Amino acid sequence: MGAVLVLNSGSSSIKYQLIDVDAGRRLARGLVERIGHRDALHTHGRIVDGSWHEDSAKDAMADHGEGLRTIVEALRADGLEDAVTAIGHRVVHGGDRFREPTVIDDEVVAGIEALVALAPLHNPANLTGIEVARGLWPGVAQVAVFDTAFHAVLPEVAYRYAVPEHWYTDHRVRRYGMHGTSHAHVAARAADVLGRDLTDLRLITAHLGNGASMAAVAHGRSIDTSMGLSPLEGLVMGTRSGDLDPAIVFHIGRSTGMAPADIEHALNADSGLVGLCGDNDLRTIEARAGEGDARARLALDLFCYRIRKYVGAYTAALGGLDALVFTAGIGEHSPTVRARVCADLGVLGIVLDDEANAASATVISTDDSAVAVLVVPTDEELEIATRTIEATAAR
Numbered sequence: 493m494g495a496v497l498v499l500n501s502g503s504s505s506i507k508y509q510l511i512d513v514d515a516g517r518r519l520a521r522g523l524v525e526r527i528g529h530r531d532a533l534h535t536h537g538r539i540v541d542g543s544w545h546e547d548s549a550k551d552a553m554a555d556h557g558e559g560l561r562t563i564v565e566a567l568r569a570d571g572l573e574d575a576v577t578a579i580g581h582r583v584v585h586g587g588d589r590f591r592e593p594t595v596i597d598d599e600v601v602a603g604i605e606a607l608v609a610l611a612p613l614h615n616p617a618n619l620t621g622i623e624v625a626r627g628l629w630p631g632v633a634q635v636a637v638f639d640t641a642f643h644a645v646l647p648e649v650a651y652r653y654a655v656p657e658h659w660y661t662d663h664r665v666r667r668y669g670m671h672g673t674s675h676a677h678v679a680a681r682a683a684d685v686l687g688r689d690l691t692d693l694r695l696i697t698a699h700l701g702n703g704a705s706m707a708a709v710a711h712g713r714s715i716d717t718s719m720g721l722s723p724l725e726g727l728v729m730g731t732r733s734g735d736l737d738p739a740i741v742f743h744i745g746r747s748t749g750m751a752p753a754d755i756e757h758a759l760n761a762d763s764g765l766v767g768l769c770g771d772n773d774l775r776t777i778e779a780r781a782g783e784g785d786a787r788a789r790l791a792l793d794l795f796c797y798r799i800r801k802y803v804g805a806y807t808a809a810l811g812g813l814d815a816l817v818f819t820a821g822i823g824e825h826s827p828t829v830r831a832r833v834c835a836d837l838g839v840l841g842i843v844l845d846d847e848a849n850a851a852s853a854t855v856i857s858t859d860d861s862a863v864a865v866l867v868v869p870t871d872e873e874l875e876i877a878t879r880t881i882e883a884t885a886a887r
Contacts, residue, residue, distance in 0.1 A: 494577035496877035501621025511877040524559040536566040556620045579634040580880030583618045585611035586638030593879040596634045635880040642672030643714045650716045669717035671699045675707040677875040678819045678868045694810040700823035702730035708806035728795045730772035733763035796832035815864040
């Protein structure tokens with residue numbers, strides 16, 4: 493039995509899944525969180541008698557090395573340590589250098605390090621996971637799967653910004669996009685649902701979670717996406733502002749004396765839904781809006797309005813639309829958001845089936861809707877595992 497261990501290393505956490513890609517099943521999964529604290533928590537799950545069983549334990553974990561060693565011990569206790577035949581690492585930013593999943597060596601590590609300035613909150617943590625895992629599994633092939641890779645084929649008219657040329661040539665200021673692993677996965681699954689070849693379809697994929705982005709996918713290739721140089725651009729998100737006038741940054745700096753780093757933090761951590769209404773959990777916001785809370789109602793309206801604007805823009809960019817695909821936590825589980833987004837899109841041929849939407853069915857458009865509307869669960873871990881297998885086989 494061989495399986496891919498998928499690692500998603502954050503600044504103080506490690507998410508993992510052990511996936512048998514050929515059999516299409518999870519063998520183990522878990523989360524180590526609060527790394528660096530005395531009360532670090534490790535939750536580990538595996539199949540017992542046909543169903544998932546999870547155990548949790550708290551302990552002090554000084555660093556990611558201790559966190560990964562804890563994962564190894566859990567896999568060993570389950571008899572799964574030797575099942576790991578490859579390791580796939582989620583890496584947020586590949587810049588314009590890494591355009592596909594890449595087998596990791598010293599040169600690749602150096603390349604990811606060189607991109608830290610483009611993803612200072614994410615790439616350093618991803619690198620830490622890579623470095624520790626290489627030490628623990630020296631004989632196992634390891635692959636970096638980049639969130640930006642799916643968008644590496646954007647046409648220049650979509651990825652360039654209208655800024656001085658040397659900002660692009662010297663500082664790589666351009667649109668990179670994120671959530672590419674998710675967008676690629678749900679686009680392929682949408683084609684399966686529709687019973688059509690992906691290369692024949694024009695799709696809009698909406699990855700709606702605490703972080704949110706959209707992509708226009710023409711014939712299996714991303715031609716535009718809402719996130720840009722960083723994950724800050726685009727839709728309103730849980731704590732990120734999304735699109736805004738760049739002059740706001742200068743205005744706030746002059747008016748308040750805030751340092752650039754503090755403004756950057758505010759736009760990433762104190763804006764979006766939480767900035768509008770004090771909450772970033774859509775379930776709470778929907779409940780508050782239903783009770784008449786004006787701030788929550790505005791947050792919900794603005795969140796859905798921004799998505800609807802992008803649907804219109806991307807339909808034009810695609811030259812028509814075959815399907816709108818909702819995914820991720822909000823996209824998969826909020827009939828309210830889906831209904832609000834689609835409510836005024838009849839002009840594009842989108843007609844929602846209210847009962848199917850309320851049930852979060854796979855197809856939530858009516859039979860006579862010119863555009864299919866789908867709810868497709870994302871599975872970034874399976875996509876990473878699959879791409880890891882392909883990259884190691886191609887060596």
